Amino acid sequence: MIPDSVIQMLIDRVSIVDIIGKVTDVKKSGKNYMAKCPFHNEKTPSMSISDEKGLYHCFGCGASGNTIKFLMDYYRITFREALDKLADMAGVDLSQYENSENKSLTIEKKMVHKITSEVLEYYHNNLLNSREAENARKYLANRKLTLDTIKFFKIGYGGLSHNLFQFLKSKGYTEDSIFKSGLCLKSNDGIYDRFRDRVIFPIYDKDGNPVGFGGRILQDRKDIAKYVNSPENAVFHKGYLLFGLNYAKDEIIKQKVAYIVEGYMDVIALFQNNIKNGVAPLGTSITENQILQLKRYTQNLVFVFDGDDAGINAANRAIDISSTLEVNVKVVILPGKMDPYDFVMKYGKVKTLEYFEKKLLDPIDFKLIFFSKKISISRDKISFVRNIFSYIKNIRTAIEREAALKKTANFINEKLETILIEYQNFLKKENSFGRLIDNKNTKKSENTEVEFLGGMIKYIENIDDILHLISSEMFTNTEVKEILSRIEAGERNIKTLTFGLNNELINSISKIVMDENISYEMILEKAYKIRYLYTKRKLSTAKNIEEKKNIKKELFELEEIIKSFSHAVNY
Ligand SMILES: [Zn+2]
Numbered sequence: 333m334i335p336d337s338v339i340q341m342l343i344d345r346v347s348i349v350d351i352i353g354k355v356t357d358v359k360k361s362g363k364n365y366m367a368k369c370p371f372h373n374e375k376t377p378s379m380s381i382s383d384e385k386g387l388y389h390c391f392g393c394g395a396s397g398n399t400i401k402f403l404m405d406y407y408r409i410t411f412r413e414a415l416d417k418l419a420d421m422a423g424v425d426l427s428q429y430e431n432s433e434n435k436s437l438t439i440e441k442k443m444v445h446k447i448t449s450e451v452l453e454y455y456h457n458n459l460l461n462s463r464e465a466e467n468a469r470k471y472l473a474n475r476k477l478t479l480d481t482i483k484f485f486k487i488g489y490g491g492l493s494h495n496l497f498q499f500l501k502s503k504g505y506t507e508d509s510i511f512k513s514g515l516c517l518k519s520n521d522g523i524y525d526r527f528r529d530r531v532i533f534p535i536y537d538k539d540g541n542p543v544g545f546g547g548r549i550l551q552d553r554k555d556i557a558k559y560v561n562s563p564e565n566a567v568f569h570k571g572y573l574l575f576g577l578n579y580a581k582d583e584i585i586k587q588k589v590a591y592i593v594e595g596y597m598d599v600i601a602l603f604q605n606n607i608k609n610g611v612a613p614l615g616t617s618i619t620e621n622q623i624l625q626l627k628r629y630t631q632n633l634v635f636v637f638d639g640d641d642a643g644i645n646a647a648n649r650a651i652d653i654s655s656t657l658e659v660n661v662k663v664v665i666l667p668g669k670m671d672p673y674d675f676v677m678k679y680g681k682v683k684t685l686e687y688f689e690k691k692l693l694d695p696i697d698f699k700l701i702f703f704s705k706k707i708s709i710s711r712d713k714i715s716f717v718r719n720i721f722s723y724i725k726n727i728r729t730a731i732e733r734e735a736a737l738k739k740t741a742n743f744i745n746e747k748l749e750t751i752l753i754e755y756q757n758f759l760k761k762e763n764s765f766g767r768l769i770d771n772k773n774t775k776k777s778e779n780t781e782v783e784f785l786g787g788m789i790k791y792i793e794n795i796d797d798i799l800h801l802i803s804s805e806m807f808t809n810t811e812v813k814e815i816l817s818r819i820e821a822g823e824r825n826i827k828t829l830t831f832g833l834n835n836e837l838i839n840s841i842s843k844i845v846m847d848e849n850i851s852y853e854m855i856l857e858k859a860y861k862i863r864y865l866y867t868k869r870k871l872s873t874a875k876n877i878e879e880k881k882n883i884k885k886e887l888f889e890l891e892e893i894i895k896s897f898s899h900a901v902n903y
Contacts, residue, residue: 335429339415339831340831341424342424344827345422346421348381349381351421352367352370356370359377363382364846365381367379371393371405378392380846385789387845388842391846396839396840396842397838441566443509444543444565445541447505448513448562454496454499455489455527455534456532458489459488464489464493475673485600487533490528491528494528500516513565515562527545530549530560531550537573538574538578543573544568546575546614546615547559570613570615570616571616571621574612574613574625575612575613576611580599580609581629584609584611584626589609590610590629590632591636592610592635593610593611593637594643594672595615595673598636598672599611599612600673605680605684610672618650634664635647635651635664636664637665638672644665647665647698647702648698651723656726662692662694662695664693665693696720696727699723703716717758720736724737725758737752781808782812783844784802784812784858785815785816785841786843788819789830789841795824801859804817806862807862815829853897856897857894860894860897868887
């Protein structure tokens, strides 16, 4: 972990204009800078940048944020990677701030990359050239992989003779690091290779560093696992990695969609047929972490599954896992028992994409079919509907929820009104309806607070006047409260003030700071409103009549002031 003080120093030292200027032309315009937005195509600049405050906002597409957020969003990198970029620009060596635990992790990672890339070449050469790889080559030929594809994915063969240990020793690796890699294992009978007699699929991290392998047995034997993976280590985390992501990420960005399939061969077959935005989890069902990885490249995820029970259940799980992650999920179920490999090898690119397009199912459509196969609607309509409702209640927006309820009504031939009543009853029973209403009210006052905070940062030069009216105790949003107390304590550097805030908050603040239609008077009005709301809350806890009288008087005065802001514009 890099200390916050160092991060703040970096943010302070590197100009946001320089960072954005690296990827698009930036021109001075009054106090701020204007640029053609790098997040959407445009002819005239609509991105406004404040160098002094370290914020940007695009009035065209809404892209917004501070230094770190720009780096993360534009380069699609993690927070830590953004820091590294920033440190590079500032000429600061971050490694001096890293503790020794992190340092040894970095060394271990480099070691795994090195040993994996060495073994990868060894397996690949084995497959292409060795006599014992005859069956492996036959297997791949039967599966119609071209030599180009085999070379591109560096597919390999594990060999029959358990020679890997000797090979690695001859390359100078210590026994300790060889066993640590998990590629060779020790038993009572001696040392053996984990991937013996298997076809090997190298697995890379998103940046293209080799991190491990998946291996498939050649003969169909019941006594050993069909697939094995490298063991978990400093860089190989099954639940994070996605097979093919290093090749697919650029195409995913370009096509604005990622196809998620089940296995290595599916990804490879899509690729061989020029569909280069497919990825697969490593032999397990998809995890939240993997979806979040993909979300850095696109919001649009299409799960493609085969139509057998396992495929349908996997699709159902994928929908449930994605439902809270703010991604647009669709599902394609292939006909019969075909998997993506079979389908694309038989029909080719154009027909496959046409089929995907035609058969895209919204999650709700999938759920309706899924549950109608498990529960008889004619016999147990209520339990069918409840299962659907417990999915619908997790849908993010009211519009989508309503559309899903409509589809449900159609599906079971009921009037929409009936379904709506049942849905309300369902929510009441789940005890979440009341909670929703509460949330709505706090949301509203918190919006005023966020808008105020944005305005206050915009007019930071007038902050002392505002601080006469307002104090941090008047706020309910904890993040706003914390910033206010830092300002009260004398902090004025906006660049470092906004560091560490959540994205939503940074977005709202940047938007307000850059919006020239928002005047100082509007911010003052918000300040009075917040004071008014706070005073009103005080009224309910007042101890005696005298105190109540005073509070009411203050409320009356505040009301008069608020009314005098004639424009009373809400932004
Ligand atoms: Zn834009």
